[in-house]
Amino acid sequence: MHVLLGLVRPDTGRLEIAGREVELASYSPGAALRAGVGMVHQHSALVPAMTVPENIALGAVSGSVLFRRARVRARVTRLAEQYALDVPLDVPVAQLSVGQRQRAEILRTLDCGARVIVLDEPTAALTPGETQALFPGLRRLRDGGSAIVFISHKLEEIEGLADRVAVLRRGVLVAVKGAREADARELGSLMLGRDLPGLVRLPAVCREELVPAFALRDLEAPGLREASRLKGVSLAVQSGEIVGVAGIDGNGQRELEEVLAGVRPMTAGRIEVSGRPVAPSVGRLRAAGVSHLSGERERGGLVAGFTIAENLVLKGSYDDPRFFRGGLFDREAARRYARGVMQRFGIEPADPDLDIATLSGGNAQKVAVARELDSRPRVLVAVNPTRGLDVGSARFVNEQLLALRFEGGAVLLVSTELDEVLFLADRIVALVEGRVVSVPRDANRAVLGAILLSGAVQSAVA
Amino acid sequence: MTARAAALAALRPVLSVVLALGMLSLGLLLLGYAPLPALLALASGAFGSSAAWTATLLKASPLLLTGLAVALSFRCGVWNIGAEGQLYAGALAATAVTTRLLPGAPAAILAPLMSLAGAAGGALLAAIAGALRAFRGVSEVISTILLNFVAIQAVALAVHGPLQEASRAYPQSDALPAAALLPAFGRLHLGVAIAVTLAFGVQLLIFRTALGFRMRAVGLSPVAARFAGISPERHALVSIAIAGALAGLAGAFEVAGVTERLYEGLSPGYGYTAIAVALLARLNPLAVLPAALFFGALEAGAGAMQRTAGVPSVVTQIVQGLVILVFVAIPFEGRRAPLPGAPADGAA
Numbered sequence: 001m002h003v004l005l006g007l008v009r010p011d012t013g014r015l016e017i018a019g020r021e022v023e024l025a026s027y028s029p030g031a032a033l034r035a036g037v038g039m040v041h042q043h044s045a046l047v048p049a050m051t052v053p054e055n056i057a058l059g060a061v062s063g064s065v066l067f068r069r070a071r072v073r074a075r076v077t078r079l080a081e082q083y084a085l086d087v088p089l090d091v092p093v094a095q096l097s098v099g100q101r102q103r104a105e106i107l108r109t110l111d112c113g114a115r116v117i118v119l120d121e122p123t124a125a126l127t128p129g130e131t132q133a134l135f136p137g138l139r140r141l142r143d144g145g146s147a148i149v150f151i152s153h154k155l156e157e158i159e160g161l162a163d164r165v166a167v168l169r170r171g172v173l174v175a176v177k178g179a180r181e182a183d184a185r186e187l188g189s190l191m192l193g194r195d196l197p198g199l200v201r202l203p204a205v206c207r208e209e210l211v212p213a214f215a216l217r218d219l220e221a222p223g224l225r226e227a228s229r230l231k232g233v234s235l236a237v238q239s240g241e242i243v244g245v246a247g248i249d250g251n252g253q254r255e256l257e258e259v260l261a262g263v264r265p266m267t268a269g270r271i272e273v274s275g276r277p278v279a280p281s282v283g284r285l286r287a288a289g290v291s292h293l294s295g296e297r298e299r300g301g302l303v304a305g306f307t308i309a310e311n312l313v314l315k316g317s318y319d320d321p322r323f324f325r326g327g328l329f330d331r332e333a334a335r336r337y338a339r340g341v342m343q344r345f346g347i348e349p350a351d352p353d354l355d356i357a358t359l360s361g362g363n364a365q366k367v368a369v370a371r372e373l374d375s376r377p378r379v380l381v382a383v384n385p386t387r388g389l390d391v392g393s394a395r396f397v398n399e400q401l402l403a404l405r406f407e408g409g410a411v412l413l414v415s416t417e418l419d420e421v422l423f424l425a426d427r428i429v430a431l432v433e434g435r436v437v438s439v440p441r442d443a444n445r446a447v448l449g450a451i452l453l454s455g456a457v458q459s460a461v462a
Numbered sequence: 463m464t465a466r467a468a469a470l471a472a473l474r475p476v477l478s479v480v481l482a483l484g485m486l487s488l489g490l491l492l493l494g495y496a497p498l499p500a501l502l503a504l505a506s507g508a509f510g511s512s513a514a515w516t517a518t519l520l521k522a523s524p525l526l527l528t529g530l531a532v533a534l535s536f537r538c539g540v541w542n543i544g545a546e547g548q549l550y551a552g553a554l555a556a557t558a559v560t561t562r563l564l565p566g567a568p569a570a571i572l573a574p575l576m577s578l579a580g581a582a583g584g585a586l587l588a589a590i591a592g593a594l595r596a597f598r599g600v601s602e603v604i605s606t607i608l609l610n611f612v613a614i615q616a617v618a619l620a621v622h623g624p625l626q627e628a629s630r631a632y633p634q635s636d637a638l639p640a641a642a643l644l645p646a647f648g649r650l651h652l653g654v655a656i657a658v659t660l661a662f663g664v665q666l667l668i669f670r671t672a673l674g675f676r677m678r679a680v681g682l683s684p685v686a687a688r689f690a691g692i693s694p695e696r697h698a699l700v701s702i703a704i705a706g707a708l709a710g711l712a713g714a715f716e717v718a719g720v721t722e723r724l725y726e727g728l729s730p731g732y733g734y735t736a737i738a739v740a741l742l743a744r745l746n747p748l749a750v751l752p753a754a755l756f757f758g759a760l761e762a763g764a765g766a767m768q769r770t771a772g773v774p775s776v777v778t779q780i781v782q783g784l785v786i787l788v789f790v791a792i793p794f795e796g797r798r799a800p801l802p803g804a805p806a807d808g809a810a
Contacts, residue, residue: 282691301690305682316691324672
């Protein structure tokens with residue numbers, strides 16, 4: 001996609017836009033814009049303090065020195081109506097929801113005259129409702145003659161929206177199909193390069209115990225924003241159970257993760273492992289058998305620039321006599337240990353001296369999984385553990401979570417991926433505005449989505 | 463990293479030195495000097511005789527210690543620009559202890575005490591910056607630069623006041639008592655050997671100890687380090703204090719091994735050149751040895767170049783700058799610099 005946008009120059013090949021071959025030597029982001037190519041990035045590229053029309057004027061290629069606020073606003077209003085992309089125009093972008101920001105970004109590309117619009121994982125941060133609201137606008141754009149490239153790993157979205165599907169695997173275009181001819185299973189195996197047998201999820205093996213393996217009691221902690229402040233979170237996870245915490249980003253997930261990882265002080269409440277309170281520091285939590293897995297490399301404690309072996313011994317305790325004796329770091333021991341772990345978890349290439357930064361996201365996450373699960377922890381806190389992973393690696397992570405559960409581990413799965421929560425969890429709660437909201441046992445996607453959203457609606461009123 | 467990329471990365475410092483000398487030659491040519499005789503004069507002034515070697519090593523020694531200080535703190539993600547001030551603080555402390563506090567102590571006590579005082583002086587000054595960062599979030603870049611002024615002016619104040627020599631003739635301290643001076647072989651003092659030993663020590667500290675492991679984790683990724691149970695604040699403080707001790711030792715060795723007195727302008731900017739030394743060594747303590755030697759040779763050979771070839775000695779400072787500029791401009795790990803705006807990993 002960066003080639004199409006003029007950010008990366010291809011080594012060979014041709015690029016045609018609207019039937020005309022592009023001069024690659026002089027193809028730049030500016031040239032892409034002039035040729036009508038626009039992109040909606042996964043992470044918002046809007047200035048938070050500015051309104052939507054101001055943001056759009058920033059990227060406009062009008063060449064005008066003056067900023068004609070009223071004129072830009074009228075133009076944006078017209079576009080928004082034309083394509084059913086509803087966005088508040090007079091408040092700073094910072095106050096908009098993720099879905100609204102995304103629609104604003106689409107408006108911006110349209111305002112630049114884009115006829116080829118690339119959407120990079122646009123639904124990653126959207127609720128099911130917001131996703132559904134996005135699609136009519138995209139269809140209207142298509143009917144108006146625009147070409148839309150919709151990048152996603154969510155197969156049901158592709159089936160619901162696309163006319164044609166192209167599958168990229170490791171930089172190779174492996175298939176282009178009409179959306180009618182391709183089913184989800186076939187696309188999945190094309191993406192993976194091999195058949196993907198259905199993941200077997202055994203029935204729950206946990207018993208209702210008097211003393212849960214892992215419990216949070218009235219946890220309170222300061223938040224990045226008022227909405228994400230933890231306001232008395234209570235939860236219990238039995239051994240052999242996966243409890244899913246569903247939620248939309250910004251409702252306290254980061255804060256909960258940080259408290260349970262031991263890096264954010266809590267102001268009230270208790271964390272208990274097998275009924276015993278544990279001091280909320282990284283070292284104490286780990287010593288009590290609480291592991292932490294994150295979908296973000298750094299928050300998962302992976303140090304880019306460290307080798308795989310070095311990352312595998314970063315475990316919150318630096319006096320482990322296996323690797324650190326008398327204040328010295330035994331590199332050889334770490335390497336030997338790494339070779340064993342990589343073999344047990346099937347990590348390829350099995351070279352303990354590779355810099356973790358050179359691994360793909362999937363392989364790096366496998367290293368994190370191996371580090372967290374090799375000690376067979378009693379409790380695992382997994383936060384968006386498959387975010388951004390390819391199908392095969394995500395599958396590996398899910399298998400490992402299920403295996404730990406089967407062995408009697410207590411897993412707290414905090415995730416914004418509803419499907420993941422619905423599939424893996426034995427019990428689901430929702431985290432809305434820093435509070436735990438109970439979810440009926442038989443809740444489906446729509447019910448869960450509505451619960452997550454209801455909290456957001458209430459806050460908008462209040 | 464592939465073997466080829468590793469070789470390229472290791473060659474980068476050598477390549478930048480060669481390129482910088484090439485650029486200097488071109489410049490000299492344009493200015494009407496013959497480059498080859500100038501470079502030969504420079505080389506012979508630095509390595510041509512045992513006296514030249516001595517001069518080079520005496521210049522390289524403080525660069526080695528301060529270069530190690532910079533490399534150590536940079537490894538922990540602490541942008542310590544304060545090696546110069548820490549050097550002065552070390553020199554001040556060493557002078558105060560030996561000329562005022564215990565001038566009569568025997569050599570077996572006074573010389574080690576002098577070194578300890580120097581290390582402590584540098585460490586204390588550096589710890590101010592470390593504490594400001596750890597507890598108040600103050601950028602160490604700002605605080606170490608400002609503390610440089612404080613330390614340099616404190617030395618000026620001292621040699622005009624409490625530490626001024628008994629005769630009050632010049633703004634300088636009394637000569638250090640003989641018992642405080644470092645044992646020497648000719649002009650070459652023991653501090654040079656200690657500095658070389660410390661290069662191996664710092665190498666071990668960074669790569670073979672639990673503390674070094676944690677400091678490197680903090681330097682590479684403070685967020686990941688925090689999630690792995692390592693306090694970035696505490697380790698920043700510890701690393702800059704150790705760095706300050708090394709730089710302070712450089713100051714103590716200067717007064718007790720070379721000048722034998724404290725005065726203003728003691729250092730020709732060793733603590734600043736140290737940043738170039740550390741970068742050229744790619745923050746590897748053992749590589750600081752040749753890097754310090756190279757910069758020491760430039761300092762030592764500059765005078766000879768001026769005398770023999772008539773080329774102003776300040777051009778060596780141009781070389782120092784050029785080396786670093788060329789060094790950072792050479793693409794490394796076999797990768798071409800990305801086009802503007804392209805993300806480094808080139809994901810989508």
